Amino acid sequence: MSRKNYSQNVEICGDCGSLEATWASLNKGILLCTQCCSVHRSLGRHISQVKSLPKSSWPGKQMNMLMSLVNNGVNSIWEHLLLENGSKLMKKKPNPRDNLEVKAEFIKNKHQMCTFALRQTFDDGPICVENELGKQLHASVRTPNLETSFKLLATGADPNYFHDEKGTTPLHVAVKSEQLLQLELLLIYGADPTCPDAHGKTPMDFAKNNVNKEIYNRLLESQYEVTDSFSYYLSMRKPDxxxxxxxxxxxxxxxxxSASLEKLQKELVVDVFDEVDRRQTEAIWLSCADAIELNTVPFLPVDPTLSTTRNQGRQKLARFSTPELKNLVYDILVDTQRRQNISDKSLSYFEEDPVYDTVASDEDYEALPLQKEKNFLNTSKDIPVKENNLEILELTKQLQISDSTISGLKAEVTKLKACVENLTSENNDLKTKLSKIPEISRLNGETAFNSLDTILMNQEENNRVPPLNGQSVDDSFMFERRSQRPSSMYETRDMAKGTRTNRQAYKHQLKEESRSGVQSLYAERNSRQPIESHTANITKSVQQLWRCLNTSNIDECIPKAEKVKIATAKLIANLPREMYADITKVMLDVLPRLQPECKEYVSAFREGDDKLMEHHLSKIRDYAYVLVSNTRDILAKSSGPF
Incomplete structure (x- = not known):
């Protein structure tokens, strides 16, 4: 088609930014200058499909599709990490004045290795990723948004993805919606125009139903792309x-x-097509004055997806002279026509039924044998007829068995699909539950049951006591009443000690309780109130410190650590030394270390050192855990008699 429609577009090379872009890469969606195009040609057609803008043939709306991608800036897909803010990559795009080696290194990283390209990330497996991309492509091709479809194809979407629910491929949807540019994009990425849908209809059948001759002719040409290229190579003409x-x-x-016809296979046809495309591009390349000095591609580049012997055979095609290669192409066309005629005859043989039954002529009747010979032939023919009937019965049995196995396999597949759906739902439930548990509490081998957050949550729940008869009840009193044991338990424990002092103290306690009655309970409650209030203050201050660390409220970390220190010191001052000597020793050992670790954490946070932050945070968590667990032990121990 003519390029007059695109005279207003600025033709810039997508790799180096040169203003003299006379080439293009179809599957990359960018324009190229002569130097960058020489590097693209060395990569191979499986990486970049190169075409000349003024001299190559552009079928259908292929040129419109390319220019639409260029104007929409799809080059950002291949340079996603370079354009991303805060990128850690030190690579930069080459300038038009840079050497060819610098451009070649950048182009190989960009297009062959896809180092800077956009990558789709999904939590599920690769099969789920492929299905998700295919479904998105199936929905995108019905709209004129060409950039979205190109992004999906560039990130790994299958152009021949078969939608299980809709029963169609993306090419069916594009043809049905009459999206010509989407159709050209799918054909470039290898969409099959002969792929049937769930009802056995191809995209060409959809084009017939829509009575769109342009789409129908374009799909028809795409089926014969290889043979059209061969015909044009031999005679400079294409079939109508x-x-x-x-x-x-x-x-x-x-x-x-005749010897070469036996060796013609599908792989050879593909290799010859690539060699023909290379030679045609080479001819256009040599016709350009600014491209002669650059390195040419003497043979097909190595395709890493193919075997070594296959790549060697592909490169040996470059040793063929032009007459030899044309003879090989001629053999391929002859063999392709022969196969097409055979398939057409087989279809006509089964489709065209005769109108009348065939009647034997008089000469046939004269050639019949005598009656004896006829009887003998009839008896001899009965045996193979019976054998054929037996074979038919056996085949029918085998078909029935295969049908039953297929039905059983389908049932198993449905069961497996149901199991997979159940597992995915359970997995999602587990993910939601695990997301509620803080990740920091699971470090250093801690579980959700012995972590600092769980202890704090449990103590909060224990401190929440419902009101009794509309009036609030003290938490420590309810805890004391729940943990109170009968007097018989105190009696057996104290009698087992065997010390006279304990017996006298116990008798004195019984006398005091018998005198005071209910007042002793309130006296005991008032004596435990300071301990329980101080433990509640420690728990509350530790919770506030932990919230500051998790919400990155750095300015409040050191004052909250000071509050933890003051609350712990008040608790230790109100405890009996003999009964809580071991616990207070551990707490006094940990207490002076908490606030310095908070200061170190604040300085590491301001410097942005993640490893040092994690180190100090783990120590703060360990110290806070020791304090909270010891306060819990003190509270449990204080529930007994002093």
Whole structure:
């Protein structure tokens, strides 16, 4: 098509920014200058499909599709990490004045290694990623938003993805929606126009139903892309598909080799197509004055997805002279036409039924044998007929068995799908539950049951006591009443000690309780109130400190640590020394270390050192855990008699 429509577009090279872009890469969606195009050609057609803007043939709306991608800036997909803010990569795009080696290194990293490209991330496996991209592509091709479809294809979407629920491929949807640019994009990425849907209809059938001749002719041409390239290489003409001529074979100047026809296979056809495309591009390349001095591509580049022997065979095609290669292409066209005629005859044989039954002529009746010979032949023919009937019965049995196995496998597949759905739902539930547990509490081998957060949550729940008869009840009193034991338990424990002092103290306690009655309970409650209030203050201050650390409220960390220190010191001052000597010793050992660690954490946070922050945070968590667990032990121990 003519390029007059795009005279207003600024043609800039997508790799180096040169203003003289006369080439293009179809599957990359960018324009190229001559130097960058030489590097793209060395990568191979499986990496970059190169075409000349003024001299190559552009079928259908292919040029419109390319310019739409260029104007929408799809080059940012391949340079996503370079354009991202705060990127850690030190790479920069080359300038038009840079050497060819610098440009070649950048182009290989960008297009062959895809180092800077956008990558889709999903939590599930690769199969789920492929299905998700295919479903998004299936929905995107029905709209004129070409950039979204290109992004999905560039990040790994399958152009021939078959939607299980809709029963169609993206090419079916694009044809049905009459999106010509989406159709061209899918064809470039390898969409199959002969792929049927769930009802056996191809995209060409959809084009017939829509009565869109342009789409139908474009799909018809795409089916014969390889043979059209071969015909144009031999005779500089392409067949007229609209008139029914799909393969054009020149009659003079070439000969067919019977030995080479036996070796023609699908792989050889693909390799010859790539070699023909390389030579045609080479001819256009040499016709450009500014491209002669650059390095040319003498043979097909290595494709890492193919075997070593296959790559060697592909490169040996460059040793063929032009007449030899044209003879090989001629053999391929002849063999392709032969296969097409065989398939057409087989279809016509099964589709066209005769109108009348065949009747034997008089000569056939004269050639019949005598009656004896006829009887003998009839008896001899009965045996193979019976054998054929037995074979048919056996085949029917085998077909029934295979049908039953297929039905059983389908049932198992449905069961497995149901199991997979259940597992995915359970997995999502577990993820939601685990997301509620703080990640910091699971470090250093801690579980959700013995972590600092769990202890704090449990103490908060224990401190929350419902009101009794509309009036609030003291938490320590309710805790004391729940943990109170009968007098018989105190009696057996004290009698087992065998000391006279304990017996006298116990008798004195019984006398005091018998005199005071209910007043002793309130006296005991008032004596425990300071301990329980101080433990509640420690728990509350530790919770506030932990919230500051988790919410990155750094300015409040050191004052909250000072509050923890003051509350712990008040608790230790109100405890009996003999009964809580071990616990207070541990707490006094940990208490002076908490606030310095908070200061170190604040300085590490301001410097941005993540490893040092994690180190100090783990120590703060350990110290806070020791304080809270010891206060819990003190509270449990204080529930007994002093």
């Amino acid at each position: 598909h609209q008139s029914g001529l799909h393969i054009l074979i020149p009659q003079n100047g070439f000969f067919s080799n």
